[in-house]
Amino acid sequence: MEVFWYTMIAMVLVVFFILDGYDFGAGIIHLFFAKSEKDKEVIAKSAGLFWDSNEVWLVAAGGMLFMAFPTFYASVFSGFYLPLIIVLWLIIFRAIGLEFRSQFNYQMWKAIWDKSFGISSLFLALFFGIALGNIVRGVNLGSTSNGISVHEAHYFFLPLWDSxxxxxxxxxxxxxxxxxxxxxxxxxxxxIHGANWIILKTNSSINLQLKSVIFKLNIALSLLTIFSLSLWLMINPDALDNFMEKPWLLIFTVIYFSGVFGLFFIKKIKKDIYGFILSSLIIVGGITSTLASIFPVILPSTNSINGPLTIYNTAAHEYGLSIALNWFVVGFILLFVYLIVQKRLMGGKIDHMDYGH
Amino acid sequence: MEDMIFYDRLQFAFTITFHYLFPQLTMGLSLIIVFFKWKYLRKKEEKHNDSAKFFMKIFAINFTMGVVTGIPMEFQFGTNWAKFSELTGGIIGQTLAMEGVFSFFLESSFLALFIFGEKLMGQKLHFLTGFLVFLGSWASGYFILATNAWMQHPVGYEILDNGVFVLKNFSALFSNPWLLPAFLHNQFASVVTSSFVVASIGAFYILSEKNIEYGKLFLKTGVIFGLVSSLLVAFPTGDWNAKNVAKYQPAAFAAMEGIFETEEAGSEIVLIGQPDMVEKKLDNKIAVPKILSFLTHGEWDKQIPGMDQFKEDELPTNIPALYYSYHIMVGLGTIFIGIMVLAVFFLRKEKLYTFKPLLWTIMFLFPFPYIANTTGWYVAELGRQPYLVYGLLRTVDGVSPTVSSGNTLFTLLGFVGLYILLGLLFLLLVGKTIYQGPEPQKH
Incomplete structure (x- = not known):
């Protein structure tokens, strides 16, 4: 049961990062590459039409985590108190940036909300990555100091940085x-993902330029990936043990690298959707490989006194988990039906779609 | 420790109060939008369709605000109330997750389609998407109320040795006797807010002689919805809730009614008075004998336990705030019924659109249902104190053990600043939308 809920939550999170990931990415591209007002508008629109229905996947993941792994939810949310609240503030700034920019046809007004959208997208992406980094690195569970736990073994509090x-x-x-x-x-x-989305959904004048941007970013990504892997092995020499024991887990890593590899041919790819699929593969592979490397641990401990949090020592009681299965199956099918209906009805380029308010 | 709980509570109270300004409008307004759309399908008069689209613009602004202020609520269970989440997540996590999966998805997916898809879909499908938005927003309310009902009156659980609440009976969460009255009371109260807003905009257009045809339609629709919903809020749903509080939380009931001393036979109902917590009495009291016993139990002489019957640590922690919240809610609710009866009376006589004093009153009435809704929730939440889960888990035992008060104060100040900015932007945009009016924009 624990494994099932773990898998489901991971899946909802992956969907969240594929969907909301493209509008974060669109924000980053918007910040650095959109120059003309027309491009700015259409790129903001490619995110603005969808961000709220994308963000419900985060809410759903949060709710499921609360229900299935309450101890983990409590520990991590209170332990990462400051970064999480800052993420909330960024989410708010991003959302109002998107929703409010087109409310007044006034240059300065638009410039303010464009920056609000772009900068908060950039920092959100950074913070989500940092969160993932924290999950694999682990934390000082129980807030031990001189060999004594200050808090219960599953609680901790992390400052934003230490000296x-x-x-x-x-x-x-x-x-x-x-x-x-x-x-x-x-x-x-x-x-990269956001650039692919912009190419797919808009006729912006920078679409062609974005392909070479993707190509360059992809080189950077490859180098950063290798760099981070070596750092990781330095911090945690056992980091690859799970893959040694269960080689089939490497499929996630293969997914990641096939996405990276494929994107080197971005300039030759004719159908825009393929570029988007490739960057989605990077997201799927990246998240799943990271989670797989520490499974069944979900939060390692950096001290030797308190053991890590695992899906088994943080899960809710059996009865609740199995009864939730019943409603979740129905809910899960509905989620995908909504997603498909929405993407179908709002398929194609969005440049001329009427921006209601 | 004291500081820590104070800031945690203050932050939750502040963020939820601000958050609930928006859903209370959208839940009721979605119903009125569906009504306009339905009218249009039947009568094919453009003004009904324009009205539906106009209010959907206002809905969309409120929905955005509701979403961005709602995500912090879900987060705060974990960030500030970690111990509570750890102990009860196996139960209230169910209803909160269902809210996310079933209702929030429905509402947000179909809202985008309603706003952007009219030409794509045709009128019948467009009506259907509007209906699904309504369904999603009411289902949201239902799951949130189910969560709150469990905290007010816990059912279907078992407590393990380590204090963890384990779910034993899933369906009990939904057959909780607290749930249905609270849900209906809350939903009708949200219809009150939205219908008063609709009527107020209508009165504004008539008085300012702008968009007069729409003004009349809004005013008429607003006062009819307003009358029906204000009546339903008081009776039967308000009455049911009061009886539930008297039955399941007698200490809260005594505090909200301001009964310091138990009376031998039959309790009076207090209309006005100020609690004096030192002398344990009400100053400047105006009360009617025996009415409370009759309203609560149907018997004039039935004894109702006063606050003297309960131990200090069982009584709500802020009795004056609870007492005032309750009396403000009930007082405003009564005034609403009075004004709406008058408005519908003038509407029947076909004098409503020209009777200026009433138009001015209705125009300035719109903030008051927000106050009544907010104080209504304060009654529920202050009455639940000193517990998070009534009778079982105290508020002091639910906070995050590792988050210091300095950090909470920091985030509280941040939320205050950010929400002031949000509030100003919100008023600016709603003001602009009302100023532009419901006439179709010419491109």
Whole structure:
């Protein structure tokens, strides 16, 4: 049961990052590459039409995590208190940027909300990556100090950074040189993904330029990936054990690299949807390989006193998990039906779609 | 420790109060939009369709605000109330996850289609998407109320040795006797808010002699929905809820009614008075004998336990705030019924559109249902204190053990600043939409 819910939550999260990932990415591209007002408008629109129905996947993942792994939810949300609240503020700035920019036809008004959308998208991508970095690096569970746990074994509190900025300090903060690298990987990945989305959904004048942007970012991504892997092995020499024991898990890694590999041919790809699928593969592969590498652990401990959080020691009781299965099956089918209906009805280029308000 | 709980509570209270300004409009307004759309399908008069689209613009702004202020609510269960989440997540996680999966998805997916898809879909499908938005928003309310009902009156659980609440009976969450009255009361109250807003915009257009045809339609629709919903909020749903509080949370009932001392036979109902917590009495009291016993139990002489019957640590922690919230809610609710009866009376006499004093009153009435809704929720939440899960888990035992008060104050200040900005932007945009009016825009 635990494995089932773990898989489902991972799946909803992956869908969230594929969907909301493209509008984060569109924000990053918007910030750095959109120059003319027409491009700015159409790129903002390619995110603005969809962000709220994409973000419900985050809400759903949050709700499912709360229901199935309440101890994990409680531990992680209170432990990462500051970064999570900052993420909330960024989500708010991004959303109002998207919703409000077209409300007044006034240059300065638009410029303000464009920046709000772009900068918060950039930082959100960075923070989500840093979060993933924290999950694999682990935290000082129980807030131990001099060999004594200050809190219960499954609670902790992380400052934003500690003075060393090092994952090896024993009491690492949220931001250190390892999590920053993972954050950068996420920014680059989502920028690629967003660029593919813009090419797919709009006729913006920078579509052609974006293909070479994708190509360059893809080189950066490849280098960052190799760099981060070596950092990771330095921090945690056992990082690849799961893959050694269960080689089939490597399929996730293969998915990741096939996406990266494919995107080197972005300039030759004729159908825009293929580019989008390739960057989706990177997201799918990236998240699943990371999670697989620590499974069944979901939050490692950086001290030797308190063991890690796993899906087994944080799950809700059996009865609740199995009864939730009944409603979830129905709900899950509905989610995909809504998604398909929506993407069908709003398929094609969105340049001339009437922006209601 | 005291500081920590104070800031955690203040942050939750502030963010939920601000958040609920928006759903209380959208839930009721979706019903009125569906009504306009249905009218259009039947009568084929453009003004009904224009009205549906006009209010959908206002709905969309409110929906955005509701979403961005709603995500922090879900997060805060974990960030600020970690111990509570850990202990009860196996139960309330069910209803909260269902809210996300079933209703929030429905509402947000079909809202986009309603706004952008009219030409693509044809009128019948467009009506259907509007209906699904309505269904989604009411289902949201239902699951949230189911979550709250469990906290007010826990059912279907078992407590393990380590204090964890385990779900034993899933269907009990939905047959909870607290749920249906609270849900209906809440939904009708949200119809009150939205119908008063619709009527208020109507009165504004008539008084300012702009969009007068739409003004009349809004005013008429608003006051009819307003009368029906304000009546339903009071009776039977308000009455049911009061009886539930008297039955399941007698200490809260005594506090909200302001009964300090138990009376031998039959309790009076307090209309006005200020609680004096030192002397344990009401100052400047105006009360009617025995009415409360009759309203609550149908018997004039039935004894109702006063606050003197309960231990100090069983009584709500802020009795004056609870007492005032309750009396403001009930007082406003009564005034609403009065004004709406008058408005419908003038409507029947065909004098409503020209009777200026009433038009001005209705125009300025719209903030008050927001106040009544907010104080209504304060009654529920302050009455639940000092517990998170009534009678079982105290509020002090639910906070995050590792988050310091300095950090909570930091985020609280951040939320205050951000929400002031959001509030100003919201008013600007709604003001602009009302100013532009429901006439179709010429391109």
């Amino acid at each position: 060393t900025f090092s994952p090896l300090s024993g009491t690492p903060g949220v931001i250190d040189w390892f999590t920053i690298v993972i954050g950068l990987i996420t920014v680059v990945t989502l920028a």
